[in-house]
Amino acid sequence: MELWFTEQHTKDVNFSIRVEKQLYSSQSDFQKIDIFDTKEFGKILTLDGYIMVTEKDEFIYHDMITHVPMATNPNIKKVLVIGAGDGGTIRELTRYSTIEQIDMVEIDPMVVSACQEYIPQTACKLTDERVHIYYEDGLKFVRTKNNEYDLVIVDSTDPFGPGEGLFTKEFYGNCYNALTEDGILVNQHESTFYDEYVATMQRAHKRIKELFPVVGVYQAHIPTYPSGHWLFGFASKKYDPIKDFHADQWNQLGLITKYYNTDLHVGAFAVPNYVKELLEDVKQ
Amino acid sequence: MELWFTEQHTKDVNFSIRVEKQLYSSQSDFQKIDIFDTKEFGKILTLDGYIMVTEKDEFIYHDMITHVPMATNPNIKKVLVIGAGDGGTIRELTRYSTIEQIDMVEIDPMVVSACQEYIPQTACKLTDERVHIYYEDGLKFVRTKNNEYDLVIVDSTDPFGPGEGLFTKEFYGNCYNALTEDGILVNQHESTFYDEYVATMQRAHKRIKELFPVVGVYQAHIPTYPSGHWLFGFASKKYDPIKDFHADQWNQLGLITKYYNTDLHVGAFAVPNYVKELLEDVKQ
Numbered sequence: 001m002e003l004w005f006t007e008q009h010t011k012d013v014n015f016s017i018r019v020e021k022q023l024y025s026s027q028s029d030f031q032k033i034d035i036f037d038t039k040e041f042g043k044i045l046t047l048d049g050y051i052m053v054t055e056k057d058e059f060i061y062h063d064m065i066t067h068v069p070m071a072t073n074p075n076i077k078k079v080l081v082i083g084a085g086d087g088g089t090i091r092e093l094t095r096y097s098t099i100e101q102i103d104m105v106e107i108d109p110m111v112v113s114a115c116q117e118y119i120p121q122t123a124c125k126l127t128d129e130r131v132h133i134y135y136e137d138g139l140k141f142v143r144t145k146n147n148e149y150d151l152v153i154v155d156s157t158d159p160f161g162p163g164e165g166l167f168t169k170e171f172y173g174n175c176y177n178a179l180t181e182d183g184i185l186v187n188q189h190e191s192t193f194y195d196e197y198v199a200t201m202q203r204a205h206k207r208i209k210e211l212f213p214v215v216g217v218y219q220a221h222i223p224t225y226p227s228g229h230w231l232f233g234f235a236s237k238k239y240d241p242i243k244d245f246h247a248d249q250w251n252q253l254g255l256i257t258k259y260y261n262t263d264l265h266v267g268a269f270a271v272p273n274y275v276k277e278l279l280e281d282v283k284q
Numbered sequence: 285m286e287l288w289f290t291e292q293h294t295k296d297v298n299f300s301i302r303v304e305k306q307l308y309s310s311q312s313d314f315q316k317i318d319i320f321d322t323k324e325f326g327k328i329l330t331l332d333g334y335i336m337v338t339e340k341d342e343f344i345y346h347d348m349i350t351h352v353p354m355a356t357n358p359n360i361k362k363v364l365v366i367g368a369g370d371g372g373t374i375r376e377l378t379r380y381s382t383i384e385q386i387d388m389v390e391i392d393p394m395v396v397s398a399c400q401e402y403i404p405q406t407a408c409k410l411t412d413e414r415v416h417i418y419y420e421d422g423l424k425f426v427r428t429k430n431n432e433y434d435l436v437i438v439d440s441t442d443p444f445g446p447g448e449g450l451f452t453k454e455f456y457g458n459c460y461n462a463l464t465e466d467g468i469l470v471n472q473h474e475s476t477f478y479d480e481y482v483a484t485m486q487r488a489h490k491r492i493k494e495l496f497p498v499v500g501v502y503q504a505h506i507p508t509y510p511s512g513h514w515l516f517g518f519a520s521k522k523y524d525p526i527k528d529f530h531a532d533q534w535n536q537l538g539l540i541t542k543y544y545n546t547d548l549h550v551g552a553f554a555v556p557n558y559v560k561e562l563l564e565d566v567k568q
Contacts, residue, residue: 004298012302012324014288018295040296040478057477060556193341193507194324221505221513221556223477228512229505259556267551272344272505272543 005036005044007051009226010194017041017224023118028110030162035118041224043119045086047111048161051224053086055121061188062122063260064220064232064268066092069151069184071250071265072234072241074098076150080178082138082166084155085111087123094125095255103149105134105141107162139165145178152179154187167200169207176211176237184236189217192275193227201231205279208235216241217279218268220259231275242266289320289328291335293510294478301325301508307402312394314446319402325508327403329370331395332445335508337370339405345472346406347544348504348516348552350376353435353468355534355549356518356525358382360434364462366422366450368439369395371407378409379539387433389418389425391446423449429462436463438471451484453491460495460521468520473501476559477511485515489563492519500525501563502552504543515559526550 003019017038024035034046042055053061066089070076077100081089085106093102104126106112112133115123126133134141142152152175157163165171166187175185185208190201209215212235222230234241247262271279287303301322308319318330326339337345350373354360361384365373369390377386388410390396396417399407410417418425426436436459441447449455450471459469469492474485493499496519506514518525531546555563 010324012322014298014300016298016300018297038296040294059558193505219505221477221503221511223511223513227505227507229507258558261554261557261560263554264556267554270545270547270551272548273545274542276545 005038005046007046007049010196013194015224015226017044024114026110026114028108030108033110033114035114043121045115045119047157050158052157053088053119053122054224055119057223058086058088058122059258060220060222061230062088062092063257064218065089065153065155065186065188067250067255067257067260068218068232068234068241068265068268069153069186070096071247071262072236072239072245073150073182073184074246074249076184077101078149079103079151079153080105080142080145080149081153081155082142083157083163084153086115086119087112087126089153089155090128090131091122091125094128094130096253100130102128102131103134104131105136105138107135107137109135137165139171142171142174142178145174147177147180149178150180150183152183152185154185156188158190167204172207172211179237182238184234184239185212187233189231189233191225191227191230192278193229197226198278202278202281205233208233212236214238214240216269217271217275219271219275220268231271242269289322289330291330291333294480297478299508299510301328308398310394310398312392314392317394317398319398327405329399329403331441334442336441337372337403337406338508339403341507342370342372342406343542344504344506345514346372346376347541348502349373349437349439349470349472351534351539351541351544352502352516352518352525352549352552353437353470354380355531355546356520356523356529357434357466357468358530358533360468361385362433363387363435363437364389364426364429364433365437365439366426367441367447368437370399370403371396371410373437373439374412374415375406375409378412378414380537384414386412386415387418388415389420389422391419391421393419421449423452423455426455426458426462429458431461431464433462434464434467436467436469438469440472442474451488456491456495463521466522468518468523469496471517473515473517475509475511475514476562477513481510482562486562486565489517492517496520498522498524500553501555501559503555503559504552515555526553
């Protein structure tokens with residue numbers, strides 16, 4: 001028997017992974033949730049047919065969304081994470097003993113329970129005593145917060161379906177207000193290689209740029225995401241991710257990471273010319 | 285009608301591109317050569333079923349294999365290119381007025397003629413008067429050369445089939461001898477993400493490291509290559525690609541590039557920890 005999962009990266013490009021077994025399949029109030037066991041990527045979580053996490057390459061995404069802001073401001077104590085139902089971002093954050101509180105706002109409790117049952121590799125630290133999980137709409141949650149978090153991580157799905165509101169001007173404005181005066185916002189920023197993702201990426205970048213004095217994007221190689229070239233947004237009220245970067249202090253923590261290192265931190269902000277041009281050339 | 289080209293990235297991972305039309309198909313003395321027209325990637329060249337070049341992302345590979353050594357030593361005058369039948373590497377080299385001679389050694393004349401007919405985007409500069417094409421085995425050609433080239437670029441296919449000899453110790457040793465005392469060797473270095481490519485990458489790296497005093501690898505995001513994370517090897521007798529890097533001088537040339545820039549030059553050498561570990565952990 002041959003069983004293959006296929007994701008359309010564009011309508012003319014397919015990416016397929018051989019599946020050993022479908023472990024879980026369910027329709028929640030928000031989306032279709034599936035977990036597959038595969039030989040090449042281990043367990044993979046898909047939402048509405050799009051790959052969110054695989055055991056083989058999740059370390060890349062979770063290293064980059066977490067350690068870049070943490071190495072920029074080592075004094076981060078209170079963190080808000082929006083999305084992140086698989087738990088991978090939380091797992092990385094809990095490695096910092098200096099973090100006192102992590103509020104996680106995930107709209108879909110079924111994603112969390114499925115990952116806790118089938119993908120403990122990412123979900124293993126959701127029970128850490130510093131973690132508070134709110135099963136709410138991130139858009140609404142953040143509206144009520146003011147000057148509270150040192151770091152907001154938007155670990156969202158794509159800008160359609162349940163994640164759509166997390167790419168709006170109102171949302172980014174509320175994130176700004178929720179942050180303390182030295183606060184940092186990091187968000188998953190989609191990709192620039194295939195045309196159909198470009199407009200969203202440009203719009204998100206423009207909206208963040210209108211709000212924050214320090215704004216940049218950085219990149220990682222994530223093999224299971226469309227094109228493999230993925231961007232993260234970095235926005236902050238004060239700290240520059242390169243000039244204020246505390247490489248020595250981060251290295252002294254002795255955290256072992258499979259992707260991130262302090263040279264790569266700097267290198268990740270050196271994006272290709274075609275990406276720089278797309279970021280500058282924003283009309284809407 | 286639906287027509288799809290599929291490449292096995294591993295035996296459990298497929299990458300498929302919708303094809304508008306097969307433009308060319310031929311069996312040469314060395315390999316099966318196909319050229320397809322596609323909506324997403326423009327024209328694509330495959331050899332024995334593996335994607336070599338697409339019009340949409342070839343700029344990444346050709347920028348990185350060319351401008352990194354050229355910006356490290358701006359005095360490069362005589363270049364040997366092994367492989368490169370599509371012409372993209374030659375096109376980038378001919379943009380430097382300081383280069384006096386480019387010897388290109390391609391084993392398969394049918395690749396060159398097919399690209400000249402169907403992919404002028406890459407093959408357009410093969411008629412430059414500084415370019416001399418030798419239709420020979422690169423392995424044999426380089427044996428006869430001594431202290432002649434400032435730069436050798438190994439723009440090879442994968443380490444099986446006709447490209448196999450270009451990953452051997454004998455070959456790298458002959459490249460060393462073919463180089464002048466400030467010579468640089470750059471080679472396509474495969475990928476590290478999927479296990480089946482790792483051993484070849486490690487072996488190539490170890491062999492080069494035994495020969496050259498300065499050795500490094502650098503990365504690029506190439507969406508149509510397996511995993512999208514691709515490595516290049518940099519080896520040299522004298523120049524360090526970071527310490528001896530002439531960023532200002534390169535920027536003064538005014539070359540417009542779609543991928544390469546001088547910040548990215550430095551960032552490309554900051555590879556992930558898992559790649560660094562694989563490069564250090566070489567047994568054979």
